[in-house]
Amino acid sequence: MIPLASFTSMSQFAVICTTTAALWLGWRLWSFTLRPMLHPELPKRYPYLIPVAGHIRGMVRHTSNVFTQGKKYFGKTREIFSLVVMGEELYIVTNPSDIQEVFKHATSLDHDAMAADILIDMGVTKSTVVRIFEPIYRSKNYIQATHDDFRAQLHPGPRLDKLQADFLAHIDKSLRYDAVKGPMVKSSPTGSKIISLWEWCGQVLVDSAIEAFFSGSLYEANPDMLQDFFTFDEESWKLPYRLPRFAAKKMYSSMDKCIDAVSKWLEFPKEKRQASWIVDQMVEGLKEVEVTDARQRGAMVFVLFRVVNSNAYRLCFWCLVYLLFDPELLKGIKEEMQPAWSSEGVGSLDMSYLLDKCPLLSSFYEEVLRFTVDTVGARVVMKETTVGGKKLSPGKKLLMPFRQGHFDTDFFGPDATSFNPRRFYDNKSLSRSPSWKPFGGGLAWCPGRFMARREVYMFLGIVLFRFDTNLYAPDHRTPVFPVLDDSIPWGGVLTPKPGHDVLVEIRARN
Ligand code: HEM
Known part of the structure; x- marks a missing residue:
């Protein structure tokens, strides 16, 4: 954490805050609006960030309660969506026919x-x-x-x-x-x-x-x-x-x-x-x-x-x-x-x-x-x-x-x-x-x-x-x-x- 006192002026602090907010908004705009429009073939991102570090099995714990919310968010389409957990994108598959397909790709989707x-x-x-x-x-x-x-x-x-x-x-x-x-x-x-x-x-x-x-x-x-x-x-x-x-x-x-x-x-x-x-x-x-x-x-x-x-x-x-x-x-x-x-x-x-x-x-x-x-x-x-x-x-x-x-x-x-x-x-x-x-x-x-x-x-x-x-x-x-x-x-x-x-x-x- 950088102590507030180390900023030479409040305006410098304001610039940093504004830049961070702009980057954040830009990232959201790209992730949840532009990316889905430009790349409809990629799984859409569920607008929810899981602020937890950890390897994959740890993420399972954190993400589990948003599975159902995510499914609801994308409604009846049941399409594959993704979640971002500490910068890492994780695909979520809920549609039974997609799940069957995942099982068939046993080599490229490896257990x-x-x-x-x-x-x-x-x-x-x-x-x-x-x-x-x-x-x-x-x-x-x-x-x-x-x-x-x-x-x-x-x-x-x-x-x-x-x-x-x-x-x-x-x-x-x-x-x-x-x-x-x-x-x-x-x-x-x-x-x-x-x-x-x-x-x-x-x-x-x-x-x-x-x-x-x-x-x-x-x-x-x-x-x-x-x-x-x-x-x-x-x-x-x-x-x-x-x-x-x-x-x-x-x-x-x-x-x-x-x-x-x-x-x-x-x-x-x-x-x-x-x-x-x-x-x-x-x-x-x-x-x-x-x-x-x-x-x-x-x-x-x-x-x-x-x-x-x-x-x-x-x-x-x-x-x-x-x-x-x-x-x-x-x-x-x-x-x-x-x-x-x-x-x-x-x-x-x-x-x-x-x-x-x-x-x-x-x-x-x-x-x-x-x-x-x-x-x-x-x-x-x-x-x-x-x-x-x-x-x-x-x-x-x-x-x-x-x-x-x-x-x-x-x-x-x-x-x-x-x-x-x-x-x-x-x-x-x-x-x-x-x-x-x-x-x-x-x-x-x-x-x-x-x-x-x-x-x-x-x-x-x-x-x-x-x-x-x-x-x-x-x-x-x-x-x-x-x-x-x-x-x-x-x-x-x-x-x-x-x-x-x-x-x-x-x-x-x-
Ligand atoms: C009673 C409820 C049970 C449930 C819900 C259950 C569920 C599961 C699941 C989901 C997996 C796959 C895990 C993965 O994806 O890595 C698994 C694997 C396994 N289960 Fe069960 N299980 C149960 C009982 C048992 C019992 C009683 C035995 C043995 C007597 C057993 C033996 C195994 C073995 C050996 C594996 C590893 C399979 C492999 O890697 O080839 N399970 N189980």
Whole structure:
């Protein structure tokens, strides 16, 4: 800041102010009036400046709340527009047909250049990034080969069946009445337990994912792995800002503990690790591309740990919330699921029945996703590409905020803003709608979408048939439906606002 006193006269100060204002007005005139007239092929700029420095993922956070405003500003044209964030132009794509086109241009609109950003955020060094992007592994690069392996593990087939069986066995074990213990139990009146629904979903699902993907031996490397992961998960929205360590101590220290644990665990003999196929594949691949540093291997595998675990427990929470607050819906869903539940014991839940014969459950699941997911697709323009009649220039970044499409009345009807568990049941084509992208799409289409549905069905199936569940509020108050916190776009399932947990009283059924 230049002190006022350093100006020799007030008139000098006035000249500087006037020049700055003129430059500012000139820039606005060029950006928002002349440029669109002279270059109609370029995306128009939304007249909103985001005064925040940061790299691309950080911008995602800041820009998210102007996506919908921008879409409204350009009205029904739904054309691609741009935002300027600290001098950097960012393309925003909201039209479903443009989004499909973006997915088709997988090379010129590159996903993996964005993925490198996330890897660096998570402690992967630049030299590792160079190794994993070199085309030296299975006639492609390590990242491309790993996309294939994710699909090979998580798309329907024998490998997913095996994972599903392991998952189910652990969920079943964790959902025994006696196993419901620890800090998630808030009190234990006679014959029942009052539990935090948020913590219950988190503990059971992340623990079961650890067992199924990594095996319990991970706890030998860090007995507090669950707690460290939840601390990181809660703080992880800060990661893209690249804050200095002192400004985000909790986030960095919990992330370090998680990465250290995975690194240490990877040093265990293979027989002791007993990992899933995908983890072994990742580790073998890293060896082949000569990423041998323990911490680098740990950071790479922790990226998988994170994507596997961040969303499913949140979705389970919301599914149970919607059911417990709507007894009629709960009754309908339970009636439909009942034949899948035979008796106690592992294997008591017929997953094929739940997946193939429960259309209301399926519709309800999709509607909960619609309400709670805030995914944003991101790409880097590698070479000039035309999408939706707009020319996109190399080096620029492109974002696709999918949530706005999930509330688009053209696709989801005039009641798009209300929760209707039968919506996808009444209109079977909705789940194939181009405006429906809860799991992203294109090359980065979440390969875990099949497992996510299975996890939720397993959890609901066991909870609803093994326990009597009732909402609980202290002092006979009325339980309050938790408010979705959309102020932090997580890029996945949103959380409830702080303090909006739900307490549930559970009793074991005879
Ligand atoms: C429950 C809700 C879930 C949502 C909304 C979700 C969403 C997403 C999205 C949007 C991406 C793409 C990210 C990007 O553009 O870089 C993604 C990637 C991924 N997800 Fe999910 N996900 C969910 C659950 C799961 C589960 C349960 C698993 C595994 C069991 C999983 C495994 C993955 C993996 C491995 C990737 C990386 C794919 C790749 O880079 O090839 N996801 N997820």
